[in-house]
Amino acid sequence: MSRTHDLGGLPAGRIDRTEHELTFFDKRVDALYVLLTGPARAAFTVDEVRRTIEGLPEAEYLGLSYYERWLKAIALLLVEKGLVDASRLDIPDAT
Amino acid sequence: MRPDARPRFRPGQKVRIVRSDSVGHCRTPRYVRGAPGQVVSLIGRFRNPEDLAYGGTGEPLSPLYWVEVRLAELWGDPQESDDSLRVEVYEHWLAEDADAP
Numbered sequence A: 001m002s003r004t005h006d007l008g009g010l011p012a013g014r015i016d017r018t019e020h021e022l023t024f025f026d027k028r029v030d031a032l033y034v035l036l037t038g039p040a041r042a043a044f045t046v047d048e049v050r051r052t053i054e055g056l057p058e059a060e061y062l063g064l065s066y067y068e069r070w071l072k073a074i075a076l077l078l079v080e081k082g083l084v085d086a087s088r089l090d091i092p093d094a095t
Numbered sequence B: 001m002r003p004d005a006r007p008r009f010r011p012g013q014k015v016r017i018v019r020s021d022s023v024g025h026c027r028t029p030r031y032v033r034g035a036p037g038q039v040v041s042l043i044g045r046f047r048n049p050e051d052l053a054y055g056g057t058g059e060p061l062s063p064l065y066w067v068e069v070r071l072a073e074l075w076g077d078p079q080e081s082d083d084s085l086r087v088e089v090y091e092h093w094l095a096e097d098a099d100a101p
Helices: A024-037 A046-054 A058-063 A066-080 B071-075
Strands: B014-017 B036-046 B062-070 B084-090 B094-096
Touching (some): A046 A066, B014 B062
Antiparallel strands (some): B062 B084
16 A cells, blocks of 8 residues: 555655635535535445545545545445446546 | 453553554554654544444544654654654554663
8 A cells, every 4th residue: 555645754845835715626525525424324434535545546646636536535435335336437547 | 342451551651663564544654663652641542443444343442642752763863852752653553662771
């Protein structure tokens, strides 16, 4: 497992402190996450989302935005849990 | 339900953070693995995140400790200061430090 997220102690350059507003995409992904992890659905947990994000290959982890990573993890978990057939989702690989 | 196990470590005890590769979700960052430290306190008992990450119950609850690690142990310290950091480590990632004086 690449553990790309496990940056502690590694040289990583300056932290980009640029503020930015959440985009509509960001908010939709967050809403999807809340609905799927909420008690009505309980499709998966935040722990499983973390594990899935952490398991993304390094190029994807670094190439996707924060909420893009969440969306990819949500899609992968829906398939993993058998809730959605993989053929019905277009889950592109990051290049 | 099983009663909670007694915590293995006590405040002030010298410990060593286990050096091991992990598979799957793990809360022990790589940079502290293998480092000697000292238990500051028991934070509490929590469901094991390594199990929760795969849809498990995370039970039995696992003791979580604050462990103080000297920066010099992690990265060397040319100024030979006594600076340290504190990191939260689950019990199964700690061992008694056999080398401690």
